[in-house]
Amino acid sequence: MMFKLSKKGQLLALIAMASTLAACSGDDGEQGPAGEQGPQGEAGVDGQNGVDGQDGADGQAGADGQNGQDGVDGQDGTDGEDGIGAGLMTPGLTRLATVPLGAEVTGAYVTEDGDLFFNAQHPSGSNTAQDADGKTFHTGTVGVVRGVNVHQLPRNLISSPVPRTQQEQETIQVAYGEYQVLGQTGDNFGGALSQGLGHVLATDDTTVSVESDMPDFNGYLATGENEGYLFTNWESIPGGMSRIKLNKDANSGHWSVDNTDVMMLDFGDWGTIANCFGSMSPWGTPLTSEEWGNEGDNTHRWNNPERAGEGSSQTALARYIDSSVNTANDAAQFPNTYRYHYIVEITEPTSANPVPVKHYSMGRYEHENSIVMPDERTVYLSQDNSRGVFFKFVADQPGDLSAGTLFAAKLTQDAGSSEPLTTGFDIEWIELASGNSTEIETWIAEYDGIGSDDYVEGKSSYLSDADAIAWANGDANYPSYDTAYQPAIDAGYTDANTFGGLVTAGETMDDRIAFLESRKAARAKGATAEWQKFEGISVNHKRAEEAVEGTDLIPDEVVEDAYVYFAIADMDNGMVDDEGDIRLSARVKDCGGVYRMRLLPGYDVDRIEPVVMGSTYRSTADGAERCDVNALSQPDNVIVLDDGRILLGEDGFQTNNTLWMYDPKINN
Structure with a gap:
């Protein structure tokens, strides 16, 4: 189908081509490289710039162009499965980086000096292309963007293009600075790690329980000028965390690893499970989150022998406890499920032997993340599971998370509203228990x-x-x-x-x-248990403290309102089933979105409002819903910068997942 652009559409098309905001490339199908033919199509303007989406009916033509003759001509645009040419970038979004084929973006962390760390989790083992430093991205990768202070990036940014070539698709691409690999699964750093980075040892300290290619959370603790420790989660069963001593050359910006000071942390007799995202506490300790690997809401199945055999979480944990066992059913010590799924604080983080402490008082469930407010007492926590709960914890004493009161959120959706982009929720906090x-x-x-x-x-x-x-x-x-x-x-x-x-x-x-089956307790008390894949939750401590306490921490800006942000990767199941407290439209269910909560006195929150959502279209190739490549696709974790912009890492369906920067002021 051929569409004719209006004058306004032609103008917008030229603007889009000049600014490179519209990326016409495959991003979800396996034939991504073929997408190069899109811009060369017979009516290339329509398909290449995708600006048709800016001009009413022409906007629809942009999507049709992937499968018709608008420059993409059906398969020229990777079979129309990649959201290519569907329109301009979502306003406020900048594609800062893309990760290799098969990988999701994890571990985004920004230091006081503007150093940006992030990882490529589980990239495809078939990737063969090398980056400028000769690195191949075929296993878990931890790295940093060198040569740029992220805090100093202007608001008017140009996005990195959607990867097209094999080189672009199989390596990490960044819009600004240079990505430097700090470590990959199996690296031994000159023999300092005899079993290799990401290798979790059993309690016998010699047997490898798991070789993880799933680096997740990064947290950086400065120990001096241009030096510090990088803590990285390894999301496996059993779980792990590494600590690497880093030094940065002040002139070149190049980072180096101190091979005399690298380790995989010892999590003791029981270990941890699926260390997912995390945060740094205001007092400088890493908080790691135990996420998946249990029986979810069906704890009664945990000791079912038919579910505890080879390949099960139960057996993986049993072999961590005793490496000689065959399966959990044969083990002298069957793993106690109530020993797992908590927030774990790494105390004494700079010592020769960091000490992990599980905070049972913060509740047991599939923890994605926790974020401690500047008062060092109030903590907001996310549950990454189907029909999850939003929790709050208030510690008895500042800086001590071992005792306090656990709350669960009861939501009231805006009356008469179901569109995800405009629908908010009021919060009532239900007290569960103190312990x-x-x-x-x-x-x-x-x-x-x-x-x-x-x-x-x-x-x-x-x-x-x-x-x-x-x-x-x-x-x-x-x-x-x-x-x-x-x-x-x-x-x-x-x-x-x-x-x-x-x-x-x-x-x-x-x-x-309340503490061992927190979701069951919250549901029984009437809290909302309908969230789907409630992912990372974040606040900028400087902005929060200035807004709530009136301190002056942000230069050249008076911060009157500060927000806690969180990401929902998949707005499905309980969120769109027309039952209970959350009854949203399924328009963006596969693509997710981001919400925020304004901080009130005492670091309380009572309202959830949408910030930015993904964008779907119908693929004519197979009729399935797809996420547009120029919008969010299952945002996983979020980081709030000093200037109020946010970083969003994708765990989506695109050929190459993206690390986005989003400016909430664009759409205020």
């Missing part, structure tokens, strides 16, 4: 003896929804293990979740459910 990690650990220990031989079909060896409902109802005792609890049946639960758990059945009620 301290010492007391909670004694409850956890009661489950250490549970094994697969204790499993009974239709019952639970662990805490159940019946237990949560009885707790929320104020019952004096836990429900029976042998008799179904009627309120749980009335609430719609079946089988194991209608009976009390094995360990607590008939015992005096306590608050353990």
Whole structure:
């Protein structure tokens, strides 16, 4: 189908070509390199610049152009699957970098000096192209952008183009500065790491439990001018974290690794699981998050022998505890699921032996991230799972996360609104319980003896929804293990979740459910448990403190409002099912978006508002919904800069995922 541009459309097309804001290239299909033919199509202006999307009907022509004859001519644009030519870049977005084929963007972190660290997680093992430093990106990669202070980037930026050639698609491309690899999976740094970076050892200190190509969170702790430690999560089962001593040449901006000071941290007898994103506390300690690998909302299945065999999380953890076991079912120590899925603080981070501390009082669930406010007490936490909960923790004492009160959010959606880009939510905080990690650990220990031989079909060896409902109802005792609890049946639960758990059945009620099964407890108390893939959550501490406390920390700007930002990668399931508290349109369900919350006195929040959403179109190749390459595709984590702009790392469907910079002021 051929479309004729209006005069306005022609003008916009010329502007787009001049500014290179419109990228007409494949970004999701495997035939991405073929996308080069798009700009050479017969009506190349329409397909190449994609500005048709700026001109009403012409905007639709931009999308059609991928599959018609508008310069992309169907397969010339990678079969129309990549969002190419669908229009100008989403206003306010700048493509700062792209990662290689197969990789997602992880670990974005910006230092006080404007140094930007980020990683390429699980890139394709078939990548063969080399960058200017001779590096090949076929395994997990940790690096930094050298030669540029990200804080000094002007607001009027030009994006890095969508990768087209093999060289561009298989390496890390940056719009500004140069990407420098600091370490890759297996690097031993001159023998300092005998087993290699990303290799997690069992408790015997010799057996490799897992070789991870999944570097995630980065946190940098300065120890002097142009020197410091880089902490990196390795998202595997069992999980890991590395610490690398770095030095930066003040003149060249080049970074070097001190090979005498590199390590994989020791997480002790139980280890960690799936160390995902994280943050640096205001007092300078890394906070790592244990995310996936449990049975989610179905804890009763954890010790099911049919689910604890070869290849299971249970077996991976059992082999960490004792490297000689075959499967968890054969292990002398069956892993206790309540030992995992917490926020872990790395105390004494610069010592010869950093000390990890699990903060049980902050709740157990699939933690993506936690962010501590400048008051050193208030913490906001995200749960990355289907039908997750938004949590808040308030510590009893500043700088001490071992004791405090856990809250869960109850949402009220804007009346008469369902469009993701314009729909917000009011927040009511429901108090769950107060506790301290010492007391909670004694409850956890009661489950250490549970094994697969204790499993009974239709019952639970662990805490159940019946237990949560009885707790929320104020019952004096836990429900029976042998008799179904009627309120749980009335609430719609079946089988194991209608009976009390094995360990607590008939015992005096306590608050353990709030900390060991935080989602069940929050749901029983009426909190909203409908979020889908609630990802990274972030605040800029300088902006937050200036807005809330009136201090003057941001040069040349008076900060009256500061925001906590968070990303939702996949707005599906409970968010779009027309049930419960969240009832959004499914328009961008596969592409996700970003929200923010304005900080109130005391670092409280009571309102969630949308900031920027992905953009979908219908692929005529197979009828599937796709995410436009010039908009967000499943944002994973977010970092807030000193000037209020945000960095967004993608974990999406594009051929090459992007590290975006977004300026919220564009669309205020």
